[in-house]
Amino acid sequence: MDEKTEQQSMELILDAGNGKALAVEAFRGLLQDKDVEKAKKKLKEAGAEIGKAHNIQTSLLQQDISDKPVEKSILLIHAQDHFMTALTMRDMVELLIEMYEKLNHEK
Numbered sequence: 001m002d003e004k005t006e007q008q009s010m011e012l013i014l015d016a017g018n019g020k021a022l023a024v025e026a027f028r029g030l031l032q033d034k035d036v037e038k039a040k041k042k043l044k045e046a047g048a049e050i051g052k053a054h055n056i057q058t059s060l061l062q063q064d065i066s067d068k069p070v071e072k073s074i075l076l077i078h079a080q081d082h083f084m085t086a087l088t089m090r091d092m093v094e095l096l097i098e099m100y101e102k103l104n105h106e107k
Contacts, residue, residue, distance in 0.1 A: 001073045005060070012056045012079035016086040019049035023086070023093045030100060039097050046090050053083050 001009075026042035029035070057080070064070040 001071050001075065005070055005073075006075065008056050008060055009073070009075045009079040012053050012060075013082045015049050015053035015056065016079070016082040019046045019053060020082070020086040020089045022046035022049060023089045027093045027096055030097060036097065036101055043090065043093055043097065046086075046093075050083075050086050050090055053086065057083055 022042055023046040026039045026046060029042060030039035033039075060070050060076075070076070
């Protein structure tokens with residue numbers, strides 16, 4: 001694997017991991033503080049980190065379809081796994097916040 005792809009893979013893991021951690025923090029905070037707006041703000045921070053990861057993934061995809069395909073490696077696959085897990089976590093926490101709001105408005 002070339003050095004650039006290795007660096008991008010590591011950055012993808014870092015940004016996705018930060019995004020996932022912030023999403024979990026948003027939901028845990030909601031459960032503890034019952035502050036929906038605070039949870040949404042934290043989830044927005046998670047989205048920003050995941051957005052950075054998405055930009056890296058887009059760059060890798062663009063490079064891969066160009067005349068210089070990206071060399072596949074276990075590290076790159078691992079980075080993609082982190083990215084997909086972060087996306088899923090963010091989406092699930094968003095749904096859980098919506099559910100929390102709905103359940104608390106019905107009381």
